[in-house]
Amino acid sequence: MTTKTSLLKVILLGDGGVGKSSIMNRYVTNKFDAHLFHTIGVEFLNKELEVDGHQVTLQIWDTAGQERFRSLRTPFYRGSDCCLLTFSVDDSQSFLNLGNWKKEFIYYADVKEPEKFPFVVLGNKLDVTERQVSSEEAQQWCQENGDYPYYETSAKDATNVAVAFEEAVRRVLAMDERTDHLIPTDTVKLHRKPRSAGACCS
């Protein structure tokens, strides 16, 4: 392994039940399980991919959407390179909550320049016929909030899932064209979290 690989941490946020875990599972293992339990706290999977000639390891963090798991998930926001704000197109409340999720993320991840941070918005459950959120509404929200890319996905039938993650990677790579972010694989610290957590407590 002489090629340079960078580790990118992307985090999926959104209301409980919008399909964050399913999106992650669809993307990484190409499977869909209709009977997943609530995620408790956080989970993550790694996926290696190549985007525009860049070899990256995507570390996808899936979080618990329910309010009662908040204290478990928020410590893991730090160090994220990209945030995927997720809602379900058949649940307008989950769409209305996107702003709250964004705020929560910016606060706990301690983002220095929120207006520059790469967010990607996912409207999941495209396969469901009864939509409550129109494409236009979602597009408009994305434009008004910082011109975020918007993808309508379906973890169930795999629509747009890979495309969305690749876009996330592109956004991150575009953010830091500087090569100092590209660290050789063998020295990549998979878990930057503890260090940053220590910094936060001190």
Added chain:
Amino acid sequence: MAELMPSDSRRCTYFFLYDGSKVKGEGDPTRQGICYFYPEETSLDKQELLCGQLAGVGRCVSELSFSPVRILRLRRNKFAIRMKDDFFWALGCSVEVPTVSVCELLDQLINLFCFYNGSVRRSYQLNSRGALAARWAQYLSHLQSGCSELHYIFSCLKTLDSTNVDPLLLLKAALILQACQRCPLVLAGCILFRGRVVSTQMSPQLTMKVMVQENETYNKAQRLNGERTSSPFGGDVCYTTVYLTMSELQFLQSVPADKDFSSHSTPHKDTPPTRTRLSRTLSDMSESENSDPGCSQSYLKVSFSPHLSDCSVFSPSTSQSTGDPASPPPQLLESSLSNGNPSDEAEELEEEEEALEVSYYHSFNSNEGGGGQKHQEGDNSVSEESPRLNGGREDGDAAGGAAFDFRGAECGHEGASRGGSPQDHKAEMSGPSPSSSSFDKSEDSPLIPMMLYLHRVKGLVLALLAEPHFLSDSSSMEEVYHSSLASLNGLEAHLRNVSPVVPGAPGPYVFAHFDCIQSTLTANLSGRPGGAPERPFVRATSLLHSHFYNTETLQEAIIRSAGAAVYGTRSVAQETYFQQHGGSVRNSGIPNHQDSAFSLPSKARHRLLKHGVNLL
């Protein structure tokens, strides 16, 4: 033997396994019978002396008394003794160690060996003494490693400090295990973090056994040789064959796991619910069982070692060496009938085996009276999928899991699914060679091979007990792997970030609370070895524990010296020990109503409530 080690540093001073069958004639040197001796640096002469004396006394006493010898004292040592066939085990500790703990330690050790290696006799046929010596040493050191003295006394599980962990994380762990059980081949599992139990679906005894392997994989980086570590378990996942006793299997299968997800679609077989256990067991077995000559005797075997309830490894031999026993109590009869029949598991004809298997699955259900979850396997279907025997079968789908990446473990997977390489003890799984069968007949141990699957994510380990052909069923394995990976990653991240408890200043009291059901210990001792102020408490606890064990009706006791008093109380489910520090010393002389010792019970009740210990 005056130079025995002090008991503080090493719990076990001597341990040996002696094979009497190797020393039959007058001229046979004793050393030929010594399979393993600890400490290994002991001179051969001394080994012979000790083995010869103890084995001689043991045999003599057991033949005279018609009952097995459990404990022998020699100078400042007490030796727990076990005998089976021609095998003779002795484990010596300082006399201060409670007898019950010494016996438990020896049982644990032998059970551990059988769990990972199968029957002792067969192990010694298949492997060199040297290789097996390494395993005895490994198990012995595992059982003695890194525990506080209290852990030794109670032989308890090391668990995660649950007061320091968000209960939601324990729930997460439990859910991971449940999710794994959606695969019908997975019987039960446990999750361990840095050598401590986070969540388990197994009995404490079984969990303890599994933890050895966990430890093993954890340390394997440091160890360069050793058979298991040389196997291709390079990745995060490894697996090994283990052997369950019938009662362990029974326990696993009686646990009301949510098998609805996983059940085979065959409908439940309706069994009349009102039959008595015994008759049901008998009739359930009848088709296959009548052909098994060993069956009718098997209950006799169990009856000789009732205290070893979870180590039926011992049961077979006793009856054979001691002849005709008195009539056993009915419940023993029952348990052994249900347990006894798979004894010849590996060497019978396949069809017969499968039939046997049907029957004991059957009888589990009957015994549990629990609606027969296991029956989904049905009478007909079992013969096709007989879990154990087909462990080595070719699996057409095996190559199908293209996306399945075990990171290095894959070759192990392939190899083992073909029946294992010779140096690998997995060989036993695919059925022994015909030549060993006569031998096994005589040994007759009802040990059932199963697969132990371990998936490590840094300090976190998921351990699953699965049917042996789980290994060859790559789609199942893949499913289990992928369905748990993200959650394990997450759980590991969570647990790693739990800040360790800073041990506070020693409080005004010490306590130890042992949960006998879960085999867990809660205590507020510093845990540092040789903690001088805690020493009297530990000694008193040890003594009281012995007393409780020996005197079934004893419920409360206070043990005291001029300067200290320790209160102990126990119920069926728990034992609690408490000592109040400080206070006026009014403990000398004749007890009177001002004696501070008498306020201990109420103090204990009061103080321990905040530790979640309810003595009311």
